[in-house]
Amino acid sequence: MAGRGLNVDGSIAREGALSRVPHAFAGVVDAARARLVEAFGGDRLHSAYIYGSIPRGTAISGLSDLDLLLALHAEPTEADRLDARRIEQALNQSFDEIDGVGILLFSARTLLSELERHDLGFFVACLCTPLLGDDLAEKLPCYRPTPLLARETNGDLSLALPDWRRQAAKANTDNQRKGLSRLVARRIVRTGFTLIMPRWGGWTSDLIESAKAFGFYYPERAEQMRSAAKIGRAPSADPAVLRQLIDDLGPWLAAEYAAVHGEKAVRP
Template sequence: MAEIKRMGSLCSLDENGYIINQSNHNKINNKFQEVIRLINESCISALPKEIHSIYIRGSVPRGLDIEGVSDVDVIIVTYSNPEELDLDWVEGTEKFIDQKFSFINGVELGFSPLSEVEESQYCSMIPFILKTYGICVYGDNLISKLPDYKPNSSLANEHLIHLTSLIDKAKHDLIGNEDIEDIKDCCSWIMRIVVRAGGALVIVQEQSYTRDLFPAYELFSKHYPEKEQEMRTALWYAINPLSSPEEILKFLDHFGNWIEKETEKWLDVYNPTRAMHLPL
């Protein structure tokens, strides 16, 4: 059982208030080079004419990976819309690479069309992640061409505009589910979303941003001390996921319902029209 540790940090900002990308090829532990090579080869073999570029994000390119705990998060930029591509091979590839390397805790291959990544007028999560957390490991590097981002309401909106629908999806996936691993995966996934949403609620006041769970929990608790214990529970469930759908649903019906209402209040102020993306 994992303990809650004071891990992670707020994003550093430059003199103009823009988020600085802390990822660097030189920070990647050498043992991940073989993992990255296999990821690249697998993607290119499966989609030889579709791969524009491949990126990794998260703890690995920041040199903050923990053996047996950290996963490898990958974003593959494709020329076509991924919804139009045959991606049946992805799950098997993720499992194969995960099982081949004992020091990683999973591989996640995410896909995004080039047209979405090239968005420069509005705040959008995938370009933001690449610009502020990613490094290119194959293809034409788009990062320098992407706009700079500040910790502001446009960024917060990316975490909050879909919160209710994501919680609803988690509830739908949990009801009647008897697959223990699937239940735990769903629990970890939705609790991470909840914790990061808590941090997003106070981005404007704090002028700070993080995707790391502990500092997001701390930022939230600073402004909502009466909800600190419940957010700490969400953090605990994110790293120690439950196997009981009933317990997860109970938490989402209580604290999840509260943070949904708080999000609606935030949206009433900063995004009353409920636009999917706000201007940069």
């Protein structure tokens, strides 16, 4: 690699691999593969992928979650979503090594569509590790840290803020606030990183490194972003933390993002 998450030709390198899965999570990954084959095998599943800290080799036992993406031959149905939820619950209950399971469902057609070329397509090609089936990355282009990629990956933060405010208002338990703080903090840090990604000239999914890179270009917001990175790894139940993320850092970041890169193409 040329450094900063790039291949020698300057394209963004795929960040995970099954060979990097920590030994403590090998059984989790094997069980996930088996359950996916059992539930979605046959004519429903085109391919399956694992992403996040586990295939990057940075997962922490008891704290990290298991993230999966399924590419289906057809558009996901309610029956597909129900089967995915059953797998999530079964894996989470069976393994103390993980703190939550998330399964994303899309059709292969959607993942390869022109509209998703620089969002979900990039996600599959660079951030997902093949687990089952034929790898869709073979049908996708190489990606570089461009303003186009920045706009299409995270140029819609403003659309998430109202829903986060509604969720924060309804959250009445520590677990609910912790879950929301982790989701919001991770999204904000990754948006902050892609804001400066073309200038930084590389790619990282590491929250701490992302916040550090952001702070170089926006020193006046550096401390807030560093705090968000910490919350993304160790979520907080403090309502004040959510307010700072959703009502201060988030709106500023959304406005700055739109000014620098423009807004993401509208989805139907």
